[in-house]
Amino acid sequence: MWIFKVGVVGAGAMGGGIAQVVTFSGLPVVVKDIAPSQLEAARKHVEGIYQSRVDKGKMTHGQMQEKLALIEYTLSYDSFTDVDIVIEAVPEVMKVKQQVFRELDEVCPPDTIFASNTSALSITEMGAATKRPHKVIGMHFFNPAHVMKLVEIIPGAQTDQDTIDTVQQFAQDLRKIPVVVKECPGFLVNRLLMPYLNEAVLAVEEGAATAQQVDEAMGRNGFGWPMGPFFLMDMLGIDVCAHVGEYLYSHYGDRVKPARLFYKLVEAKRFGEKTGAGFYIYSATDAEPLEAIIQRMQQAGEVQTGTRFSVDRLIMPFLNEAALCVQEGIANVNDIDMACIAGIGMQVNKGGELVRMGPLEYMDEMGLDVVVEKLEALEKELGPRFHPVDILYQKVRAGELGKKTKRGFKEYTV
Numbered sequence: 001m002w003i004f005k006v007g008v009v010g011a012g013a014m015g016g017g018i019a020q021v022v023t024f025s026g027l028p029v030v031v032k033d034i035a036p037s038q039l040e041a042a043r044k045h046v047e048g049i050y051q052s053r054v055d056k057g058k059m060t061h062g063q064m065q066e067k068l069a070l071i072e073y074t075l076s077y078d079s080f081t082d083v084d085i086v087i088e089a090v091p092e093v094m095k096v097k098q099q100v101f102r103e104l105d106e107v108c109p110p111d112t113i114f115a116s117n118t119s120a121l122s123i124t125e126m127g128a129a130t131k132r133p134h135k136v137i138g139m140h141f142f143n144p145a146h147v148m149k150l151v152e153i154i155p156g157a158q159t160d161q162d163t164i165d166t167v168q169q170f171a172q173d174l175r176k177i178p179v180v181v182k183e184c185p186g187f188l189v190n191r192l193l194m195p196y197l198n199e200a201v202l203a204v205e206e207g208a209a210t211a212q213q214v215d216e217a218m219g220r221n222g223f224g225w226p227m228g229p230f231f232l233m234d235m236l237g238i239d240v241c242a243h244v245g246e247y248l249y250s251h252y253g254d255r256v257k258p259a260r261l262f263y264k265l266v267e268a269k270r271f272g273e274k275t276g277a278g279f280y281i282y283s284a285t286d287a288e289p290l291e292a293i294i295q296r297m298q299q300a301g302e303v304q305t306g307t308r309f310s311v312d313r314l315i316m317p318f319l320n321e322a323a324l325c326v327q328e329g330i331a332n333v334n335d336i337d338m339a340c341i342a343g344i345g346m347q348v349n350k351g352g353e354l355v356r357m358g359p360l361e362y363m364d365e366m367g368l369d370v371v372v373e374k375l376e377a378l379e380k381e382l383g384p385r386f387h388p389v390d391i392l393y394q395k396v397r398a399g400e401l402g403k404k405t406k407r408g409f410k411e412y413t414v
């Protein structure tokens with residue numbers, strides 16, 4: 001099936017960016033919201049993205065006007081009668097998303113694809129609220145949508161192959177990198193990221209290191225990530241991280257039990273950059289220093305103390321979860337690595353040179369026997385959340401240790 005016209009529902013942080021991406025590929029898009037102010041904000045956001053291209057000499061003013069003319073902003077569904085795909089980007093609440101899809105069911109042609117930009121909710125559950133579950137699929141863009149290359153494509157239990165193929169092609173036409181992910185809480189990238197971010201918060205609330213020290217150790221001059229975990233969480237929103245953390249905890253249990261400090265910051269409405277303070281203090285200069293909050297938690301005996309920080313402590317849970325995703329067939333090996341490179345900019349600092357590398361290749365390079373040893377040592381020191389997943393033991397027993405044996409998660413010829 002071909003996509004000639006696109007609908008976007010929800011003109012918030014994501015919807016506006018997605019509309020820009022669609023028009024940039026030359027397709028018309030109709031953007032619907034329930035709040036005129038949101039439509040106005042989305043219009044400004046899209047114009048801002050194009051204007052910066054004009055300012056950089058990447059397009060002419062005339063070309064920008066042509067792109068902007070492809071967008072219709074609306075409060076009604078009148079222009080949804082001939083769209084081939086709708087991408088919903090309304091708030092992360094199942095009932096709201098299901099209601100939007102029910103409304104769309106009444107106005108869109110029967111073969112219109114319904115895609116959801118949900119970060120974690122069940123696609124199957126959304127599909128069940130429609131008369132077309134075979135046409136419902138996850139299409140998870142990353143923020144900011146016009147910059148981030150990765151799109152996770154998540155088929156629900158009823159989604160048909162034609163819908164998967166069409167959406168994969170559509171994502172490529174948008175100049176994105178689609179990765180098909182089996183439905184599971186957090187999908188792929190958020191599922192991998194959360195144990196890493198959570199461990200960073202545990203290390204800091206336990207007094208093993210300060211947020212600055214952790215960010216330095218994990219960032220470009222340390223491990224190699226584009227930014228440290230605390231800068232990242234302040235940018236993503238601590239409320240959003242806590243919400244995703246809770247959701248993953250409810251499904252995956254103790255290995256991702258959210259650190260208490262998340263709740264403390266959420267209670268204090270310290271959501272990160274957007275509220276002027278989070279782990280770091282920005283514009284809210286009267287905010288209590290993080291160290292004081294942590295000290296009180298420690299004195300009240302709310303958190304464990306006396307643990308150690310190391311780069312491994314943060315990276316190993318991320319790697320272990322990536323191995324588990326292979327074991328569970330959440331995505332194929334190359335796609336998992338690609339998703340981490342394109343979705344979170346994973347790179348590794350090799351003697352001062354930043355090399356793009358996903359978690360599976362990184363483990364292959366380290367040696368899967370070494371990965372198991374490190375996880376077992378951390379398990380002894382910090383608890384069962386570090387227990388190595390079965391596939392690691394299986395590979396080690398089979399002598400598939402990674403690059404040194406030419407076979408690990410991947411195969412190597414040299």
Ligand SMILES: NC(=O)c1ccc[n+]([C@@H]2O[C@H](COP(=O)([O-])OP(=O)(O)OC[C@H]3O[C@@H](n4cnc5c(N)ncnc54)[C@H](O)[C@@H]3O)[C@@H](O)[C@H]2O)c1
Pocket residue numbers: 009010011012013014015032033034035038088089090091092093096100117118119120140141142143
């Ligand atoms: N913000 C991110 O970093 C990010 C990244 C990836 C995915 N997502 C996902 O994208 C979705 C949207 O997130 P967001 O951050 O853009 O949210 P947002 O709150 O910024 O925007 C949501 C928009 O939906 C509108 N809306 C609410 N109910 C509606 C309805 N019934 N019909 C039409 N519009 C309605 C709101 O007015 C608002 O403009 C969520 O599912 C979120 O999990 C967000």
